[in-house]
Amino acid sequence: MKALATTCFLLALATPLWAQDALFDDMGGQPGINKLVDASVDNYLADPRIKDIFSESNIDRIRAELKDQFCVVAGGPCRYTGHSMEATHKGLHLTNANFNALVEDLQSAMDSCNIPFATQNRFLARLAPMQHQVVTR
């Protein structure tokens, strides 16, 4: 009995907390995430502060990769097959101001997708640490 309890406890510790969360569902599942990605990329491309960052990029490819990545971050049943945050952003020499502008555009997109503010923050909390790999200037 003790062995069983210990095993269950250790398994629970090993499972990432994210996987136990309902965030993916609270964001509308994959359809909700797809809608959010499209709305947010539209915002980035219209934002004079950061639109030039995307001038040489393959926007369709970015949309597809973000849909996978957001699904994974939200705890959904996806596999992200893109490159690391560091590898994809290193050459862009991004600042905190760039990163924050993107966050603001993402927040506006989440507002337009009617994602409640508390849910938005749960999602942003998982994205925030990417600043360490994405911002290199």
Place this chain on the structure above:
Amino acid sequence: MKKLLPLFLLVPAASFAADEAHTVVQKGRAFRPAEVSINRGESLTFTNDDEFIHQIYVQSPGFNFDSDERNPGQDITETFTAPGTFEVRCHIHPKMKLVVHVK
């Protein structure tokens, strides 16, 4: 001298001697040089001297390929087996273009 001047006004297309290593550099999300001429059956080595991951592809009726990705510092070699003029592009960076004239 006068006859030579117009030649200098042409957009330079790098032309490699038959046994030279044919290298194209990827840097600043662009190919350098942007245009080359080679002979059929010869290869081009693409060196990623950039801060971005790149790949290369050609999509044309007579000839095509779609390569794996290469990190900064890596290179990849492709052999051009068909004659004609081809555009080498990158899926990740749609504005990158290399024009290859294959004789």
Place this chain on the structure above:
Amino acid sequence: MRPFIRALTLLLGVAAQPAFADDLFDGGKLLATGGVSQVEGAGGGGLANWALITGYGTRDGIGANVHYTAVPLPDYTLQTTGVAVGLFDRLELSYAWQAFDTQDVGAALGLGRGFTFHQNIFGAKLKLIGDAVYDQDSWLPQIAVGLQHKENDRGAVIAAVGGKNSVGTDFYVTAAKLLLAESLLVDATLRETKANQFGILGFGGDKHNDYSTQFEGSGAYLFSRRFAMGAELRTKPSNLGIVHEGAAWDLFAAYFLNKNLSITAAYADLGNIAIENDQHGAYLSLQAGL
């Protein structure tokens, strides 16, 4: 005082150059992440100092703001006006001018009705480690240290009530954490101080004349990008024999219209002040800046 104003004028003059100003005052921080202006002029909540650096400048730029705070209490009115600069999200410099109007109590004390104490408060805060906003994957808070140097202009009256000095300096260490997944901002500060009523009644006293360690803390819930509500507690030493000085607390609501303007309203209880008990009332503060 004069060197400080000269430095500030130089900074503002430099900042006024158009192209340079755009880059330097980058306004890049997320809304509300510079806090508001606390009662002694530093970046923070209402009563409490926070580890956040004031203003909207990211680590590549500068932010600055001015603020005005009014605290009408049953028997007194406290007003603070100040200016603060956040440099590269690392160093914060602040100056606040406080006026404490004793109104009728002044008359009762024989000082004259509307007798007013004034304080000049010079503040400096240095962020040491951590980032309250980005470090969501770590328990490490953003930690800063700082000081507030205060000069009160009513030395004679301070001495008459048992205060030992009209000039004093508070030293503090503060830690802030944005628990983003919970939409909560929390901050805790330890302050070494000799100040009586924030320095309004001088520093040190007949009962106790040494530094003591005091605590101040805030908790705020974020309802939206623009609106937060929370509570604060600030303990104070009791150095004077004439009155027992208790802790101050408040319940606040802060609204950030945009990165240029915020308004904070609170119900504040500053405890006993001089001979009057139970000083609680409204707290209203406006901050405008970049």
